[in-house]
Amino acid sequence: xxxxxxxxxxxxxxxxxxxxxxxxxxxxxxxxxxxGGSTIIRKVAFGYIWRKALILFIDCLIPLQxxxxxxxxxxxxxxKSKQGGASAYLPFHKLANPNLTLLLLLTLxxxxxxxxxxxxxNRKQSEAEYVSxxxxxxxxxxxxxxxxxxxxxxxxxxxxxLSIDKGNEExxxxxxxxxxEMVEDNREKQTGEAEESVLPxxxxxxxxxxxxxxxxxxxxxxxxxxFSAHYYAALTLEIATARSLxxxxxxxxxxxxxxxxxxxxxxxxxxxxKLFLKKKEGFLAFTEERFFDxxxxxxxxxEHYPRDPDVLMYLEKSKEKLKEESFFTEEAEKVVAxxxxxxxxxxxxxxxxRVEIIAIERMxxxxxxxxxxxxxxxxxxxxxxxxYHLHAPYGKLVNNHLNMNAMxxxxxxxxxxxxxxxxxxxxxxxxxxxxxNPDRELLSRLSMDSQDMRGWDxxxxxxxxxxxxxxxxxTEKLDIxxxxxxxKPFLFLILSLISVSLGWSLRARYPAxxxxxxxxxxxxxxxxxxxxxxxxxxxxxxxxxxxxxxxGFWPALITLCILESVLLMVSLLTLAAQKSE
Amino acid sequence: xxxxxxxxxxxxxxxxxAGLGTLKSWGECFSEGSNTLVEAISHNLPVRxxxxxxxxxxxxxxxxxxxxxxxxxSRFLSFLFPLGTAFAVLIFGYYFLNETLPHAGTLPxxxxxxxxxxxxxxxxxxxDLGGYTVYAESLQDGEAANFILMEDGKSGTExxxxxxxxxxxxxxxxxxxxxxxxxxxxxxxxxxxxxxxxFIFQEDPLLNSFFRDIGLLNxxxxxxxxxxxxGFLILSFSLVFFCVASSVFxxxxxxxxxxxxxxxxxxxxxxxxxxLLKTExxxxxxxxxAESSLIDSLPAMIFLFFGLVLLLIDLVxxxxxxxxxxxxxx
Numbered sequence: 001x002x003x004x005x006x007x008x009x010x011x012x013x014x015x016x017x018x019x020x021x022x023x024x025x026x027x028x029x030x031x032x033x034x035x036g037g038s039t040i041i042r043k044v045a046f047g048y049i050w051r052k053a054l055i056l057f058i059d060c061l062i063p064l065q066x067x068x069x070x071x072x073x074x075x076x077x078x079x080k081s082k083q084g085g086a087s088a089y090l091p092f093h094k095l096a097n098p099n100l101t102l103l104l105l106l107t108l109x110x111x112x113x114x115x116x117x118x119x120x121x122n123r124k125q126s127e128a129e130y131v132s133x134x135x136x137x138x139x140x141x142x143x144x145x146x147x148x149x150x151x152x153x154x155x156x157x158x159x160x161x162l163s164i165d166k167g168n169e170e171x172x173x174x175x176x177x178x179x180x181e182m183v184e185d186n187r188e189k190q191t192g193e194a195e196e197s198v199l200p201x202x203x204x205x206x207x208x209x210x211x212x213x214x215x216x217x218x219x220x221x222x223x224x225x226x227f228s229a230h231y232y233a234a235l236t237l238e239i240a241t242a243r244s245l246x247x248x249x250x251x252x253x254x255x256x257x258x259x260x261x262x263x264x265x266x267x268x269x270x271x272x273x274k275l276f277l278k279k280k281e282g283f284l285a286f287t288e289e290r291f292f293d294x295x296x297x298x299x300x301x302x303e304h305y306p307r308d309p310d311v312l313m314y315l316e317k318s319k320e321k322l323k324e325e326s327f328f329t330e331e332a333e334k335v336v337a338x339x340x341x342x343x344x345x346x347x348x349x350x351x352x353x354r355v356e357i358i359a360i361e362r363m364x365x366x367x368x369x370x371x372x373x374x375x376x377x378x379x380x381x382x383x384x385x386x387x388y389h390l391h392a393p394y395g396k397l398v399n400n401h402l403n404m405n406a407m408x409x410x411x412x413x414x415x416x417x418x419x420x421x422x423x424x425x426x427x428x429x430x431x432x433x434x435x436x437n438p439d440r441e442l443l444s445r446l447s448m449d450s451q452d453m454r455g456w457d458x459x460x461x462x463x464x465x466x467x468x469x470x471x472x473x474x475t476e477k478l479d480i481x482x483x484x485x486x487x488k489p490f491l492f493l494i495l496s497l498i499s500v501s502l503g504w505s506l507r508a509r510y511p512a513x514x515x516x517x518x519x520x521x522x523x524x525x526x527x528x529x530x531x532x533x534x535x536x537x538x539x540x541x542x543x544x545x546x547x548x549x550x551x552g553f554w555p556a557l558i559t560l561c562i563l564e565s566v567l568l569m570v571s572l573l574t575l576a577a578q579k580s581e
Numbered sequence: 582x583x584x585x586x587x588x589x590x591x592x593x594x595x596x597x598x599a600g601l602g603t604l605k606s607w608g609e610c611f612s613e614g615s616n617t618l619v620e621a622i623s624h625n626l627p628v629r630x631x632x633x634x635x636x637x638x639x640x641x642x643x644x645x646x647x648x649x650x651x652x653x654x655s656r657f658l659s660f661l662f663p664l665g666t667a668f669a670v671l672i673f674g675y676y677f678l679n680e681t682l683p684h685a686g687t688l689p690x691x692x693x694x695x696x697x698x699x700x701x702x703x704x705x706x707x708x709d710l711g712g713y714t715v716y717a718e719s720l721q722d723g724e725a726a727n728f729i730l731m732e733d734g735k736s737g738t739e740x741x742x743x744x745x746x747x748x749x750x751x752x753x754x755x756x757x758x759x760x761x762x763x764x765x766x767x768x769x770x771x772x773x774x775x776x777x778x779x780f781i782f783q784e785d786p787l788l789n790s791f792f793r794d795i796g797l798l799n800x801x802x803x804x805x806x807x808x809x810x811x812g813f814l815i816l817s818f819s820l821v822f823f824c825v826a827s828s829v830f831x832x833x834x835x836x837x838x839x840x841x842x843x844x845x846x847x848x849x850x851x852x853x854x855x856x857l858l859k860t861e862x863x864x865x866x867x868x869x870x871a872e873s874s875l876i877d878s879l880p881a882m883i884f885l886f887f888g889l890v891l892l893l894i895d896l897v898x899x900x901x902x903x904x905x906x907x908x909x910x911x
Contacts, residue, residue: 070838075836075838345714355718355727357729376743380747380749384727384749384750385749389747391744472705474703474706474707474708503838508837508838508839509835514836521836525842531788531849535788537785539601541781542604542605543604545604545608545781546604548781550611
């Protein structure tokens with residue numbers, strides 16, 4: 001008996017869900033190309049349409065569920081023939097009880113969809129929109145380049161396009177035809193031009209070979225200057241090819257590191273002890289390849305000990321290493337065309353107490369590297385003086401520093417530094433980089449775009465809500481989103497239960513099967529219920545907003561839980577109060 | 582009993598909507614500080630009460646229909662009492678709120694109390710002002726220090742234009758509709774903007790269309806009240822009459838839930854019909870016909886006409902004791 005009633009509710013809900021999903025799908029097919037202000041490229045269109053339909057479906061699940069339950073209980077659970085042939089209602093508890101488990105299960109599924117899948121779909125949608133936008137921009141730019149006669153640049157742009165829209169034969173053909181054109185043009189021109197220059201080895205440029213360097217390392221080790229010994233051993237390893245030299249250099253490097261780590265200050269000279277400990281800290285940062293940290297430590301030491309050879313040597317070496325941390329423009333160009341986070345804006349406070357406002361158009365993570373596109377930074381102090389104001393086309397995150405020193409891969413030593421509208425490079429030592437206070441994960445959440453928040457799952461919202469305040473973002477935006485997301489599963493269950501009571505008490509009293517005309521009115525239910533759910537949600541939003549602003553997040557959350565528990569109890573009481581006849 | 586029940590329902594609906602409306606206006610000026618808050622609420626409350634009066638009456642009427650449906654009394658009295666009570670509450674409520682409470686005649690955006698810049702900006706925070714994003718390191722007495730104005734959608738690369746416009750000092754003049762920035766030695770910037778916390782209290786766009794329709798009806802009622810009391814009375818009566826006459830839909834089928842849904846649709850449709858008449862049909866008619874008070878009263882006439890048609894259908898075709906006979910099997 002119970003199973004058949006549950007089955008009936010499942011049937012009604014399934015049919016309603018299916019019809020609505022097909023409607024969502026049809027709507028997505030006809031409207032997907034109007035989203036995001038641009039056309040969606042073919043490669044991502046299929047997934048985009050499905051996700052759009054699913055997002056719409058999940059967004060409308062509460063009214064849909066309430067409508068389904070209302071219709072089931074008011075139209076489909078009704079008469080049962082008695083033995084004598086006269087019609088009578090089934091006892092209400094026999095209709096309602098088996099379905100309560102189903103409603104709980106559906107609430108659980110809805111919660112998973114809402115907090116897990118919906119943010120994921122939203123993220124994917126934004127990514128697809130961005131990728132399409134970038135792809136079409138690339139095509140446009142390639143056409144312009146071609147018209148201007150720079151076929152090589154056009155091919156490069158089409159290559160980037162094809163890395164996004166793989167398998168687009170039309171564009172691949174266009175790229176190939178450009179390549180053929182370019183080859184023919186080149187044949188006519190003088191061949192055998194100088195090949196691209198290679199970045200000369202910094203060690204080779206110093207004029208010392210591997211055996212000289214290992215000799216120096218040995219000398220310093222013997223003289224107990226372990227910092228220098230380590231330095232020269234490391235240089236030897238960079239260029240040595242002979243096995244014996246490599247083994248010797250490795251041994252000195254390891255021994256020197258061991259010595260440095262084991263030396264304990266005697267405490268006799270406080271100043272020397274302080275210097276040693278700081279040097280050791282910087283040295284360890286250097287050996288662990290935290291070059292930004294090493295740079296700052298040795299920079300600080302240089303101010304107090306400008307003649308210390310170890311400090312000077314490692315400061316110089318840190319600078320050199322930081323130069324190597326530069327990234328290639330071509331690499332950044334390709335990476336930022338991939339999906340990532342948009343519209344990052346935050347307040348960063350420097351160690352000197354200066355305020356930096358940083359806007360990043362796009363942030364993309366790829367294989368552990370983080371690249372930025374269109375970075376604008378303005379720094380000012382409390383008196384209102386601007387320290388610097390710059391724009392960099394690309395940036396890279398290195399040791400939690402925003403590195404804006406882009407290099408050209410094909411032209412050695414040629415860099416593309418930021419454009420300083422105010423201030424100069426000297427304001428951003430070392431090498432056009434800014435130390436960022438937010439870590440990599442938090443950085444991607446510092447966006448002003450409310451739409452972007454739809455891509456956050458519950459955990460991300462929860463984690464970010466306390467952190468983002470120090471970076472100049474309005475926390476209440478996160479708080480209210482979090483509260484409203486938590487509210488939805490409650491609403492789903494409560495409205496389902498109330499719909500059972502309401503549907504039953506206002507059930508159809510047709511003596512036989514309901515007439516066809518009654519079925520024709522069923523599509524009217526979801527829009528009306530949708531409107532009512534919107535009113536109920538808005539009432540909740542006003543109340544929660546008030547509590548959030550006046551009392552704070554936690555009291556608002558506690559009140560939400562209490563209020564929903566009371567409403568749940570009321571909805572159960574209305575169930576219990578239903579009569580069978 | 583019907584008038585008493587109606588008044589009780591009305592009181593509950595009215596207080597509920599008024600309470601929620603107050604929360605909204607409170608939230609919108611929350612950032613200004615508590616003194617301004619109390620001022621703003623006390624200043625706006627009569628206006629808000631006036632705005633929610635008609636819609637509260639119409640919702641209460643629909644709720645009353647359920648009671649009449651379940652316990653039908655005399656057909657005549659069940660029509661007359663709700664009609665008379667709702668009409669009386671509407672006109673006397675309107676009169677009371679307009680004449681006795683201060684500021685009720687003005688619309689909320691015509692606020693006379695001073696608006697602080699803090700309503701639209703928060704120090705140390707990025708604020709989205711719709712088209713602009715701003716940041717002020719500090720904000721005091723209408724003056725912001727270390728102020729950054731960002732035009733949305735503008736990238737630093739476009740035409741070498743900077744995204745950030747920095748001003749060490751900016752004077753801010755705030756009004757009910759937004760702010761005007763006066764940067765030193767530069768042209769003023771006027772920004773129409775909603776209060777900083779309005780995003781919390783922002784309604785869904787679909788709900789917004791409903792509020793807009795209610796707003797239009799309120800504006801027309803207020804206009805008629807101040808210009809022509811007869812016009813106001815006719816419009817008020819026609820609305821209440823149409824709403825009471827549409828109770829016929831509560832008895833139209835043997836499926837009470839469907840009847841109730843139709844009742845809600847009629848209520849929503851009433852506001853949409855009014856907007857359609859006011860913003861489309863009357864404007865078109867005014868193009869071809871001379872300005873006349875008859876055109877102005879067209880919505881009232883149409884509601885009266887539809888009300889009469891529904892009443893006629895009710896009297897001729899629909900069984901009054903529907904619930905007792907069909908539902909309770911009496």
